Structures are given as C-alpha cells and as structure tokens.
Amino acid sequence: MFRPILALMQKEFLALMKDKKSRFTIVIPPIVQLLVFGYAATYDLTYVPLAVYDEDRSAASRELIARFTGSPNFQEAARITRQDQIAPLIDRKEVLVLVHIHPRFTRNLLTGKTGKIQVIVDGRNSNTAMIALGYVRAIVTRFNLEWVETHGGPTPPARLETRAWYNPNLESRWFIVPGIVGLLTLVVTMLVTALSVAREREQGTFDQLLVTPMRPVEILLGKALPGFIIGAGEATVIILLTVFWFQVPLRGDLLLLYIGLFLFLMSAIGVGLMISSLSVTQQQGLLGAFMFLVPAIILSGFTTPIANMPTVVQKITLLNPLRYFMVVIRGVFLEDAPLHLYLRQFWPMAVIGIVCLALAGWLFRHRIN
Amino acid sequence: MNRKAAPEKRKPSTRGGSLMRLRGLVRKEFLQIMRDPSSIAIAFLMPVSLLLLFGYGVSLDAEHVPVAIVVESPSRDTASFTGAFERSKYFDPEHYGAMRAAKQALRDHRVDGIVRLRSDFAQKLQSGATAPIQVILNGVDANTARLVAGYVEGVWTGWLSDRARQQGRTLEMPVEVDQRIWFNSEVRSRNFLVPGLIAVIMTLIGALLTAMVMAREWERGTMEALMVTPVTIREVILGKLIPYFVMGMGGLALSVVMALYLFEVPLRGSLWVLTAASALFLLVALGMGLLISITARTQFVAGQTAIIVTFLPAFLLSGFLFDIQSMPVVVQGITHAIAARYYVAILQTVFLAGDVFPVIWPNALALLVMAAFFLGVSRLKARKRLD
Structure with missing residues (x-):
C-alpha cells in the first residue's frame, strides 16, 4: 500500500517544486510576509x-x-x-x-x-x-x-489600579505576530492543495489516476501528505522567527502547539482538497480557495475579536479551523493556558479535518463531469 | 519572431478592422465567461457575500464584555459601584465570591477582566483616604484590553461624579478633555471598515478575474493560435480587459449600494469622484492580474501568485486597519507598492470627509502611475513571450 502512496507523493512534490516559479512562490513569500506583516500589523501608534x-x-x-x-x-x-x-x-x-x-x-x-x-x-x-x-x-x-x-486640590476618593495579565505593556505585536503564524500556515496549505486536484482534472490526468489500481484513500494520502510536510516545515520556520526575531515570549508547551498545528494542518488540507476536488477548472479552484481563505482569516479573531461579532456570525465561525488554531497558538505563546482550553479547540479541528478529507476522497470518484 | 511579424500585420489593418476584431475578442471572452460561471461568481457573488459577512462580522466595538466582580465585604458603597457596572452597556458583570475563582475564570477565558473591591474599600472611602480598585485584564488581545480599560475608566468617572453630586459637591479635575471626533462622531467602526473592505474586495475581484485568463490561453495553446491571426497584442489585452472591467465595475456598484443602504455608511463626497477613483483602481487590479497571468506561464503558478500578492498585502498593508505612519520606515516604503493603500485613502476620505482634493489628487495620481505600469509591462511581456 505504501509504495503507490510514496510514488504519488514524489510526483506531487515534483509538480510543486520542479517549476522554479512555483517553488519560489511556496517557499519565499510566506517568510518575507511574516517579516513585513510582523512589523506592519500593530495597533500601537508611534507617530x-x-x-x-x-x-x-x-x-x-x-x-x-x-x-x-x-x-x-x-x-x-x-x-x-x-x-x-x-x-x-x-x-x-x-x-x-x-x-x-x-x-x-x-x-x-x-x-x-x-x-x-x-x-x-x-x-x-x-x-x-x-x-x-x-x-x-x-x-x-x-x-x-x-x-x-x-x-493641592481635591483627590478622588477611589482610584483604579489596572494591570494586564500575559501582556503587561499591552503590546499589540505580541497578539498579532502569533496570529500571523496561523495565517501564513493556512495560506501555504491552500497554495499546495487548492489547485492540485483541479489542475489534474483540467488537464485530464486525474482520470488516468482514477483508473490505476490506487484506492481513493491512497490518492488522498498521496495528495495530502506533501501539503502536510510543506505546511509543517514552513510553520516551524515561522514559529522560530516569531520567537527569536520578534521575541514574542513562548510560555506554554511546544508539544501542545504541535498537536494543534497537526490538527490544524489536517483540517486546512481537508478544506483545500475538498475545494480542489469540487472544481473542474483551476479558475474555480482559485475562486474556491479565496472564498474560504478570506472569510477564514477575517472571521478567525486574528484582528477583530469574535466576541464582537453578532451571534449568527459567531455561529458561522465555529466552522472555521483557523479560529481554533488562533486560540491554541496564542494560548501556548502568551498564556500557558490550562489544558482543557486546548482540548476544546482540538476536537473541532479534528472533526473538520476528518469530514473534509472524507468528502474530498469521495468527490474524487463522484465528481466527474 | 513576433517582433518582425507584428508591424507587418498591423499595416493592412484599418481602424474599422481593428474595432471589429476587438469586438470579436470581447464577444469570445464574454462567451467564455458565460460558460464557466466562476467569473460571474467572482464579480457579483463574491462582493455581496464577503461584504455581508464582514460588514456584519467585523467590528472593533466591544459590548457586553464579561467581567468578574469580586466584592470582599459588601456594603452600600460597593453596591453603588458595582451597580454602575450593571447599568453599563459595555459590561456583563458576573459576581464571584473569591479572587481565586475569578482568576480561574480569567484563565479559562470565561471573563475578560476582574474588578476587585478589597475588604477595606468602604472604610477607606469613608475615611477620606483614596480607596484602590483593582482591575485585572486579559492582555493577550492588547487592543481590546485597552478598549476595556477605557470603558472601566468611564464607569469609574461616572460613578465618582454621581457620588460627588449626591454629596452636594462637584468633582473638579484640574484639566478636562473635551473631545471631538470628526467625520465619525458616534465612532462606528463600520464606517471605516466597510470602505476599507471594499478596497480589499476590489483587489481580489480585479486580480482574480484576470489572473488566470492569459495563462489559460498559453497553457492551452490558444494564444499561439490567436497570434497567427491579424489580431495584435494590444487588441488581445484590450479584449481581455474590457469584459472584466465591465464586470468589475458592476461588482463595485453593488458594493457601494450595500455600503450606503445596508450598512448606512455616509457618502459625504461626490459619486463621480468615487466612480472615477474606483475605475482607476480597478484598472490597477486588473492590470496586476494580467501581469501575473502573463509572467506565470501556467494557471497553477498564476493562481498561487494571486493568493500570495493580493489578499494579505491589501488587508494588512493598505492602512485600512493598521496605521501606516506608525510602521517602520522600510515597511512604509513597501506599502507604496500596494495599490489598495491609495484606494483606501481615497475611499475613507470620499465616504467620511468629502471631496478633499489635496488628499484625492496625489492618491489618484499614484493609482494612475500604477495602472500605466502594470498594463504597460503586461503589454511588453506579452510580446516577448511569444517565443
């Protein structure tokens, strides 16, 4: 069973990395963007x-x-x-x-x-x-x-002594930069997955793949694992930059962060592959990627709190894997939050991931125009 | 090969012939649009759904913030203070018996802050000493924490002056700030977020509409087929640009109508400035998509590039959320390459302040330069690419 999956993975990597432009697009911009956005995205006013x-x-x-x-x-x-x-x-x-x-x-x-x-x-x-x-x-x-x-003069009879936990100087960078880790990880997985099946469908090679003895599960794994490896690798680089370049404190357990990352990647890849296998053309795949990516980022609590949203929109955010990962990543970086807080984020990501991956696998065979 | 061929091809073509060819190309593009409805979805479905979602979803105005209130020895004074929290629309106070439980609630994200009145609060208050009120906030989201701190301060000053009035005095601060917020006196964050979102959405629409179209022709070999006809590169580009421009302006009109009537953002400037600036910006966005499409060679790479260069830069570097002047100089320099930056400045001014031409002209000029750049480079690159 593993040999065909490995072969397919190898082919996927080649497809992504052989083209110089594609290789460049996947590797360089996320890192450059972290550096630029990390400095740009702050609510603190210095001028x-x-x-x-x-x-x-x-x-x-x-x-x-x-x-x-x-x-x-x-x-x-x-x-x-x-x-x-x-x-x-x-x-x-x-x-x-x-x-x-x-x-x-x-x-x-x-x-x-x-x-x-x-x-x-x-x-x-x-x-x-x-x-x-x-x-x-x-x-x-x-x-x-x-x-x-x-x-001299009247002093007020009571005064406020205000203190902030986790971020005593209220630096908005400490809030935003870990958020960017989630953002860019999502973008990278979309880059790798959202067009992969759509391209093969448009070029007709997917039909060829379907007539091989490979089972849909094997095709699914072959398509998902490269995204997984690339996503995890880039997320690690970005996390390192967040800690050592931007000096955001890392107070919690890295293991929890990586469990969260694993589940988040699974759900993001699931969504990406589902979009991709729904699309017949790459144009549709790209549209689908944006229709997911943009709301997922804006409704994740990245810049504007979910608690401020109206109840209906808050309900919609429950379908958004990035929302959960944001809590995990900020929890690990800044709060060292209690364990049950992470568990409440882990299981929805797992459910989203499994459902989407299953749907994507099912669509491989059942979406033939 | 094309360099030699192109001038020869152009010579016999009369103006009328050129127009006819252009009409044919535009017609072909429209047919293709109808066949794959995803372009229509990009132009019309996307702005409507995204604006609905964001217009309602994105807000920086916190209300009903859950806070834990810990009163260590209740009395009439503490009741009057906590009553001020109960009445405030900004807070949903919950009473906790002990500090330990309140801290646990803060750790578990059940509350965003703690307000604690120590056991000697009433006594200090009566004796004329300054009684401390301890406030602990969850500082992870620094922006919200600062906002909540402001609300707490508002409750506190309100309570102080009520108390002073009841005792027949007035509370005199040495200096008092009389604040005026121009252009948005009721501080609705929607008033600046919706115009900003229009800029982000138009960036996406413009680039998405054209990012794939040229790459598709090359990938499928139809571009070379077009090249052997008397059609010139300029006509091909115009043939791509015109249908998508029409569709993009349609999407924009929808967005503006929604901003005005659904989200009730005031339009204090004139409609023609808004339309002209939007047309200019749409040209930049379409031009950027075309350039991506022409340089990428394949749809796959074009799609990836579009994802990378459109949304996040327009979202984070356009000044629609984060103040550009507070960014480091290098990053400020980078923002000059982001077309949305100029469009956001124009939109926020035209919607909220009016036709302030000293703001509009420089930004419109920058858009014009960028449009010329993208379309010019697209044309050059398209010619060279025919090897």
Missing part, C-alpha cells in the same frame, strides 16, 4: 502628527504641551494661531490630533475651576482615533495627578 493651538501661552499650557511633544507617540507637525487653520489641517490628513488650549486655561486652573482643553481627532479611521485619544487621556490624567500633588 501621531499633532497640531497645537495654544491661546493661553502660559507656563501651565506650555508644560502640558511639552508632555505631548515629549511623548514617544506624538510628533508635533503644526502650531497654529487661528481657528480657521484647524479644518484644512485635519481634512488634508496633515495632522491626526489637534490640541486646543483656551485663553482662560491657566486662570481656571489656578482658581480651582476646571481648565478645559479641546481635542479634535480625525475619525476617518475611528480605531486609530480612539487609540490616539487614549494616549491624550493618559497624558492629561498624569498631568492632573501631578498638578493636584504640587498645587
């Missing part, structure tokens, strides 16, 4: 162009402004003197945040009244806007605390 409109021009207002310009998140891009300069700066995206200090600022501060400052933010990307506002509020809160300390 917020800021405009200052100081009508007070006092020691206190200058001190407050210095806290903004001295912050690593803000970069002073303009200092304005008239109200009508505000709109063009923001409209043209020259600044993201404008801080406007009113002329009575210091007088109010010193007489115990509230000194108001107006902050205008470009809300075209409301997420970026809210993050920038968070930075503004943090600066003002600190200013307030220190002002009360030095100048």
